[in-house]
Amino acid sequence: MGSIESLMDQAPDLLMVYGTRVLLAIVIFIVGRWLAKSVAKGVSKVLVKRQMDQTVVGFVANMVSAVITAFTFIAVLGQLGVQTASLVAVLGAAGLAVGLALQGSLSNFASGVLLVVFRPCKAGDYVEAAGVAGTVEEISIFSTTLVTPDNKRIVAPNSAVMNGVIVNYSAKERRRVDMVVGVSYDADLRQVKEVITDVVTSHELVLKDPEPVIEVLELGASSVDFVVRPWVKTADFWTVRFDLMREIKLRLDQENIGIPYPQMDVHVKALPEQG
Structure with a gap:
């Protein structure tokens, strides 16, 4: 009590x-x-x-x-x-x-945090990462989703993306188109340069600044190789490349400028007659 x-x-x-x-x-x-x-x-x-x-x-x-x-x-x-x-x-x-x-999952999680902090790529960028190439669709906690140009969906672990080399083709507003055009040794090099320059500068999507570079790159085994390097907006890269390759070939044909292909001279030696 x-x-x-x-x-x-x-x-x-x-x-x-x-x-x-x-x-x-x-x-x-x-x-x-x-x-x-x-x-x-x-x-x-x-x-x-x-x-x-x-x-x-x-x-x-x-x-x-x-x-x-x-x-x-x-x-x-x-x-x-x-x-x-x-x-x-x-x-x-x-x-x-x-x-x-869960070491693998934690590694992917930590890599996802690093991708968020350092932003080497974002949704919509076209990149090469983890051994594949495609447009970034999503960056989630554990994985990064890419869509390839032929519309395949690839899910890559964040650790594989972050621990490897990331090539971001969309990071800059401008890109340089690198092409090599080979012509015959008999061609007039000044005429060839004028023709290619006219084709490149006439394309409406080629930027005026920086100026395109069109010069002799190498005296090859069967051709004189010109390097053609115009600058374009990143979104126009493939359009310009396809157009220029086609138009340069057509113009060279019109000017009767040959584009050689590898040739090989074969010498046949007669074997001595056996008695």
């Missing part, structure tokens, strides 16, 4: 202590959740202003929200009297075990 009366006497003090803790824990939880949403929203706005991909924006915002929420959860448990140090140690050990079991 006495213990009950003693407990009743201590009830106001216990209610004050634990009630305050519970109230503060609720306040911490509410503030933490608000902070997670606000910071994630702010990060999203900044990334959108920097014209980052929507997939990347969502990825980063979710990561920020998850980290703040985790710290909020630990702070709430600490306020309620839970030994957070022991909890963190247990979670750390569990995380280590999971990490060892």
Whole structure:
């Protein structure tokens, strides 16, 4: 009977202590959740202003929200009297075990973060990466999706993309078209240069600045090789290349300028007659 009366006497003090803790824990939880949403929203706005991909924006915002929420959860448990140090140690050990079991996935995740931070490519870019080439369709947490020119869908692990060489053909506004045109040794080199120059400069998609380079590159085994290097907008690269190759051939034919092909002289020696 006495213990009950003693407990009743201590009830106001216990209610004050634990009630305050519970109230503060609720306040911490509410503030933490608000902070997670606000910071994630702010990060999203900044990334959108920097014209980052929507997939990347969502990825980063979710990561920020998850980290703040985790710290909020630990702070709430600490306020309620839970030994957070022991909890963190247990979670750390569990995380280590999971990490060892999922090394490949964690590597892809880390590479995805690096792709987001350093932005070597973005959705819509045509790239060579992980041994394949195509247009980047999506960069997700664990993989990067490419679409090839013949409309095949390739999903490459982020680690393979980030750990290899990435060639981004869409990163710059202008590209140089490199072509080699071989003509006969009998051709007038000045005339050849004039013809090729006229074809190149007449194309409406060839840029005036920088000026195209048209010069003798090499005296080959069976031809004099001209290098033809006009500059174009990146989006016009293949259109210009196809057009110029066709028009140069047609104009050289009109001017009776030969385009040789490899030839081989075969000498037949008569074998001595056997008696």
